[in-house]
Amino acid sequence: xxxxxxxxxxxxxxxxxxxxxxxxxxxxxxxxxxxxxxxxxxxxxxxxxxxxxxxxxxxxxxxxxxxxxxxxxxxxxxxxxxxxxxxxxxxxxxxxxxxxxxxxxxxxxxxxxxxxxxxxxxxxxxxxxxxxxxxxxxxxxxxxxxxxxxxxxxxxxxxxxxxxxxxxxxxxxxxxxxxxxxxxxxxxxxxxxxxxxxxxxxxxxxxxxxxxxxxxxxxxxxxxxxxxxxxxxxxxxxxxxx
Amino acid sequence: xxxxxxxxxxxxxxxxxxxxxxxxxxxxxxxxxxxxxxxxxxxxxxxxxxxxxxxxxxxxxxxxxxxxxxxxxxxxxxxxxxxxxxxxxxxxxxxxxxxxxxxxxxxxxx
Numbered sequence: 158x159x160x161x162x163x164x165x166x167x168x169x170x171x172x173x174x175x176x177x178x179x180x181x182x183x184x185x186x187x188x189x190x191x192x193x194x195x196x197x198x199x200x201x202x203x204x205x206x207x208x209x210x211x212x213x214x215x216x217x218x219x220x221x222x223x224x225x226x227x228x229x230x231x232x233x234x235x236x237x238x239x240x241x242x243x244x245x246x247x248x249x250x251x252x253x254x255x256x257x258x259x260x261x262x263x264x265x266x267x268x269x270x271x272x273x274x275x276x277x278x279x280x281x282x283x284x285x286x287x288x289x290x291x292x293x294x295x296x297x298x299x300x301x302x303x304x305x306x307x308x309x310x311x312x313x314x315x316x317x318x319x320x321x322x323x324x325x326x327x328x329x330x331x332x333x334x335x336x337x338x339x340x341x342x343x344x345x346x347x348x349x350x351x352x353x354x355x356x357x358x359x360x361x362x363x364x365x366x367x368x369x370x371x372x373x374x375x376x377x378x379x380x381x382x383x384x385x386x387x388x389x390x391x392x393x394x395x396x397x398x399x
Numbered sequence: 400x401x402x403x404x405x406x407x408x409x410x411x412x413x414x415x416x417x418x419x420x421x422x423x424x425x426x427x428x429x430x431x432x433x434x435x436x437x438x439x440x441x442x443x444x445x446x447x448x449x450x451x452x453x454x455x456x457x458x459x460x461x462x463x464x465x466x467x468x469x470x471x472x473x474x475x476x477x478x479x480x481x482x483x484x485x486x487x488x489x490x491x492x493x494x495x496x497x498x499x500x501x502x503x504x505x506x507x508x509x
Contacts, residue, residue, distance in 0.1 A: 181495045206404045213412035223411060233407045241414035246446075252422035253442035256431065263424050270420035275450055282443035325502035328477035329495050331455045335478060336494030338447040339485035348444040355448030363453055363463055375449040380441035384434065 168291040175295020178284050181336070182276045182296070183303035185329035188318055189217055190304050193224075194311020200224045204312055211308035215301060216274065218368070219243040243369040249376055250278040257282070260290040272297030276330060283337040347387060355379040451478075477502045 190211065197207035202224075210220055219240040226236045250273050260266055269290055277296050281288050317323050341348045359375035366374070431439070453463045456474040460466050480501040484494040 181491050184492075184495060202404060206408065209405065210408045210411070213408055214415050216415050219411065219415065223407065227404065227407070233403060233410060236407050237410040237414055240411040241418075244415045245418050247415070248418035248422060249442055250446065251419050252426060253439045253446075255423045255426050255428055256436055256439040258423070258428075266423040267420055270423045271416060273419045275446070279443065279447055279450070283447075321503055321506045324473075325477075325499050325506055327458050328455075328473070328481075328498045328502055331451055331458075331474070332477060332481035332495045332498035333491060334447050334451050335481040336485040336489075336491040338444065338451075339482060340488055341444065343486070347441075351441050351444035352448040355445035356452035359449035360453040360463065368454070368462075372446070372449045376442060376445040379445040379448070380438045383445075384437045384441055388434070388437075 168289070171289050171291040172295040174284075175292040175297075176299055177295075178280050178292070179277075179296045179299025181329070181333040182280060182300040185276065185326075185333055186217075186300060186303040187307050188323050188326040188329070190307035191311035191314075191317040192323070193217070193220055194308045194313070195315060195317050196221070196224050197308075198312045198315055200228045202227070204309070207312045208305065208309045211305045214240070215271070215304060216240075216244050216247075217304075242367065246275075246369055246373045246376070247273050247278075249373060250275075254278065254281065254288055257285070257288045258290070259287045262290070265290040269293040269297065272301055274300065276300060276333070279334055279337050283341060347383065350386075351379055351383050354383065473502065473505075476505055 193211070194207055197210070198204075202210075210223065214220055214223075222239060222243060223236050226239065251270055254269075254273065255266075258266070260269070272293060277293070277300050280296060281293060285292055311317060318326065338348075338352060342352055355375045355378075358378055359371050362371035362374050455478050456471050457463055457466050458474060459470045477498045481494050481498040484497045485491075489497070
């Protein structure tokens with residue numbers, strides 16, 4: 158079947174897959190982006206600044222942090238440094254996607270890099286064996302679109318969702334993360350080991366260091382340790398069979 | 400009040416984009432040693448562990464240091480629903496909607 162499809166048709170289908178995979182992200186971003194728009198307004202930002210931040214930065218946690226810092230009249234350089242620190246974790250995600258992508262064009266890679274967030278990275282990594290630029294395109298259209306549009310709406314309406322719904326929808330992205338990872342945890346013991354070790358480390362680290370660093374440290378330490386441990390295990394099993 | 404906000408935004412944009420872009424543009428996938436390839440393939444599972452815990456229990460308070468019982472039960476109930484739904488391999492949309500639904504009911508009866 159596959160071989161009869163023209164490349165254009167095939168990439169259109171992959172793009173559509175990306176759009177579909179982006180639906181839970183779009184839902185999950187909605188309450189957060191609405192709140193961002195609302196707080197940006199009460200902080201005293203103009204509409205252009207609020208939407209501009211979502212358009213140019215597109216990174217939730219750092220945008221909320223920037224609002225707090227602007228309200229406290231923190232200097233620009235400090236805000237920018239703090240943003241860099243919170244968002245450095247995307248470096249790891251980008252390196253991991255680079256390992257899995259079939260895309261060779263640097264321009265397309267540079268374009269899809271803009272859309273790497275915790276959520277798009279998780280969806281792409283757990284949905285695709287080989288990550289195509291077309292898939293990322295569809296995924297980013299949904300997630301970035303939701304983020305920007307609902308940031309603006311939150312500002313304009315000056316209100317978020319009804320309180321009960323606003324609160325219960327705050328679980329959406331975590332539910333999505335769980336929904337993405339559990340099927341793999343059921344099947345692969347290595348995935349389970351990575352997940353548990355990193356969850357424990359991040360919980361402990363979060364007591365001492367900012368969450369951006371806690372995620373980076375927990376991810377790095379568990380990815381390296383488990384890889385090393387599995388290497389030893391495989392070697393041992395290999396020797397046992399000789 | 401914030402006439403210079405646009406410069407803050409552009410600065411934030413640059414320092415956010417560079418870490419997202421550098422590995423994808425600068426690293427040749429073929430040149431990565433096998434051990435490091437393995438490590439990078441581990442990253443998604445480790446990232447998900449770190450993204451879910453402890454954050455799912457601290458949605459309102461933002462930190463384990465300030466966690467409340469309300470926060471804890473909220474994450475526990477929503478997380479448990481999502482876990483059951485995904486263990487049964489429901490479509491991810493329904494995993495998300497079921498967690499929202501259960502927490503809406505929980506908030507309304509509380």
